[in-house]
Amino acid sequence: MKDIAMKALYTLISLFVILNYGLLLTGTMARVRAKVQGRIGQPVYQPYIDILKNNFLRTSIYHGVMFFLGPVFRLAGGLGTYLFIPVIFGSTIFSNFAFSGDLLLVMYFIFFGQLGMALGAGQSGHPYSPIGVSRGLAQMTAFELPFALAVISIASQYGTLSITGIVAAQQGGILNWVAFTNPLAMVAGMISFLGMSMDNPFSIVLAPQEIPIGPPTEMNAGFLGMLQTNRAIFNGAKLVLFMNLFFGGAGNLLVMVVKTFLLYFYVVFVGASFPRFRPDQSIRFFLGIPTLIGIAAVVLQMV
Amino acid sequence: MYENVMKSAERFKARPLGRDQKIGGMKQREDLLFMxxxxxxxxxxxxxxxxxxxFxxxxxFTAVDFIEQDIFQITYLLHSYEQHHDIVVLVEIDRQKAEMESIHHLWPHAATYQQELFEMFGITFPGSPRLYEDFALEGWQGPPPMRRxxxxxxxxxxxxxxxxxxVTHDPATYMKEQLYPGEAQTW
Amino acid sequence: MDNDSNNKEQLDEIRKQLTLANNDVREGEQAYFCDARPVVVEPYRGILERFANWARSESLWILGFGTGCGAIELRPLMTSRYDMYRFGIQPRPTPRQAGVFVIGGYASVKTMKRIVRSYEQMQGPKFVVGLGSCTINGGMYWDSYNTINRLDHYIPVDVYIAGCMPRPEALLAGFNALKAKIRAGECDGMNKYAQNFDWYKANQKQIIKHWEMPDYNW
Structure with missing residues (x-):
């Protein structure tokens, strides 16, 4: 009983840390992007105010029962992704619910939120929502391929599907990181990470100009606040996952912050430098060279 | 080009308007012809x-209301890309029986102009598609608003x-009185 | 509410006929729309409302619907020269998520129909900024057959920015005035609209002859 209570407490602490970290990171990166464009940019704490404001709205509208499932599934997907990733190697508080096959579950949960969103967006009846959802799912399927190949390559390299195991195998110096022992898998994974972050070259899913805001077109007030909360958690979870898979994990919070910041910075760097792909272009892009790199990574590990 | 158009203009009883005369002290553009x-x-x-x-x-494609002469003047402005030349065709129609032949068979987009002219001036174009549908004024009741x-x-x-x-002020005197009261008149 | 209409009889007649049951929606589509009047939502009390008002004032999401020629003055606000993001203002493409409706100058009857619909789809508390002289008294289009003169007869307006057109600096000043009003808790257009719903609807229906949209858009 005491173990369960302690675990619940640790989970709450872990969630609290990643939520705030994700929000601050989003605010900081908006600021970085503003500097690239020569602006001052929004305050770092703007994401907090936006969430607060959305939850303080007096009215809210929903379109049927399924509409609730969109944000709920999304949040469940974000939480699920995060809660099965060990954030800090060797820490009891931040090990979350890591177990021997957690990598597969995490990959499933990354997809899960978008599927739930499809239900909610479809129920809203707004024609732009299904367009956004179909674009999102198509792009997601495309970037899932190089990512899955990279994961297969790492799994066969270390003979485990446990993230903790993969992190443990990378300990003992920078040269033990997957980024150096299996660079092809790292390249394939990092390219699919760009798609997963939905930053600029692959941001057509959210497309604030072409199709109003994509899947969450009809989401308002609390629903939108929930989606924004999820985006912060999901962002943090993805960053931690890629840090664990390719860059040796983190021994303490400071290392985690530095590594994930640099990872996110790489996404923003690419996003600020490149224009957008159309959905068909981005799908063709992911199914091209990144997939070939991923196959090469798998083949090199297998032979 | 000019001679060619003029020859056919005789056949259609079209007469050119003031190509060589000066309008308001300005000479008219070389590449514009009123018929x-x-x-x-x-x-x-x-x-x-x-x-x-x-062309x-x-x-x-528009209309002008000359209420004093009891006519509508319909104006077609055509352009030729080969000759870089404009022609304005002016047609006067009776204001009481405001009806004109449609030209939507020549240019499909003329139907939209005709829709607008019907809505704004009440000029009918028999046979023109979507003529009686709402264009800019949704649910307008009353006389066509562009009639004078x-x-x-x-x-x-x-x-x-x-x-x-x-209140309406004359801009010159208003600026002189309100904005620059102490300054001498310079204009 | 002051009512300086000079054809009271016509207004009264419209008010009498005002059944408001989505009668003008196309056949068979009435079930898709809400059929209840807006209700007055009481604000929170004390420090919670003050905190909520602070959050609202620091996160103004503009509805990105260019309703008139003044929309061209909104675009420079996003650029690095004016940078409205530093005030917590950002554009939002859908009325469901936006909180501030900027009426960009003159509103013709045709636009007014869309303005009413978009305004009603926004979630409260919602704020309206009337941009340019046209929203105040018709501006240079005051004697036009198709342009409204006073915006506040159709939707509640919180802040007017005078000028034809006001420059982006004036817009920023207007947004800061709006922020101050929100923080002081004076912007209650949403409840005002709900309280005087019949008056607003009668005014709207007087000019929008082809209604053809639901009476309740929330």
């Missing part, structure tokens, strides 16, 4: 201009809750 045509000859003349004269582009006997000021004051306290 006045009778109502019956208008569409045949425009058809000739489009099919044989090379393939309908730039503009329609008093827009009165209608606006009656309908749109005018805010009291509107």
């Amino acid at each position: 006045k045509v009778e109502q019956e000859q208008a569409v045949p003349f425009i058809t000739w201009l489009k099919e044989l004269g090379g 393939g582009h309908l730039v503009l 006997d329609f008093d827009t000021k009165e209608y606006s004051e009656k309908t749109y809750f005018p805010r009291p306290g509107r």
Whole structure:
């Protein structure tokens, strides 16, 4: 009983840390992007105010029962992704619910939120929502391929599907990181990470100009606040996952912050430098060279 | 080009308007020609201009209300890309029986102009598609608003809750009095 | 509510006929729309409302619907020269998520129909900024047959920015005035609209002859 209570407490602490970290990171990166464009940019704490404001709205509208499932599934997907990733190697508080096959579950949960969103967006009846959802799912399927190949390559390299195991195998110096022992898998994974972050070259899913805001077109007030909360958690979870898979994990919070910041910075760097792909272009892009790199990574590990 | 158009213009009883005379002290553009045509000859003349004269582009198509002479003047502005030349075809129609032949068979987009002209001036174009559908004024009741006997000021004051306290100033005297009271008049 | 309409009879007649049951929606589509009047939502009390008002004032999401020529003055606000993001203002493409409706100058009857619909789809508390002289008294289009003169007869307006057109600096000043009003708790257009719903609807229906949209858009 005491173990369960302690675990619940640790989970709450872990969630609290990643939520705030994700929000601050989003605010900081908006600021970085503003500097690239020569602006001052929004305050770092703007994401907090936006969430607060959305939850303080007096009215809210929903379109049927399924509409609730969109944000709920999304949040469940974000939480699920995060809660099965060990954030800090060797820490009891931040090990979350890591177990021997957690990598597969995490990959499933990354997809899960978008599927739930499809239900909610479809129920809203707004024609732009299904367009956004179909674009999102198509792009997601495309970037899932190089990512899955990279994961297969790492799994066969270390003979485990446990993230903790993969992190443990990378300990003992920078040269033990997957980024150096299996660079092809790292390249394939990092390219699919760009798609997963939905930053600029692959941001057509959210497309604030072409199709109003994509899947969450009809989401308002609390629903939108929930989606924004999820985006912060999901962002943090993805960053931690890629840090664990390719860059040796983190021994303490400071290392985690530095590594994930640099990872996110790489996404923003690419996003600020490149224009957008159309959905068909981005799908063709992911199914091209990144997939070939991923196959090469798998083949090199297998032979 | 000019001679060619002029030759056919005789056939369609179209007469050019003041190509060489100066209007308001300014000489008219070299590449612009005004032609006045009778109502019956208008569409045949425009058809000739489009099919044989090379004026393939309908730039503009509008009407002017000359209420004093009890006519509408319909204006077709055509352009030829080969010759870089404009022709304005002016047709006067009776204001009481405001009806004109449609030219939507020559340019499909003319139907939209005709829709607008019907809505704004009440000029009908028999056979023109979507003529009686709403265009810009959704659910307009009352006389066509661009006719000059329609008093827009009165209608606006009656309908749109005018805010009291509107004054009109002559800009020159107002600026002199209010903005630069101490300065000598320099204009 | 002051009513300086000079054809009271016509208004009264419209008010009498005002059944408001989505009668003008196309046949068979009435079930898709809400059929209840807006209700007055009481604000929170005390420090919670003050905190909520602070959050609202620091996160103004503009509805990105260019309703008139003044919309061209909104675009420079996003650029690095004016940078409205530093005030917590950002554009939002859908009325469901936006909180501030900027009426960009003159509103013709045709636009007014869309303005009403978009305004009603926004979630409260919602704020309206009337941009340019046209929203105040009709501006240079005051005697036009198709342009409204006073915006506040159709939707509640919180802040007017005078000028034809006001420059982006004036817009920023207007947004800061709006922020101050929100923080002081004076912007209650949403409840005002709900309280005087019949008056607003009668005014709207007087000019929008082809209604053809639901009476309740939330």
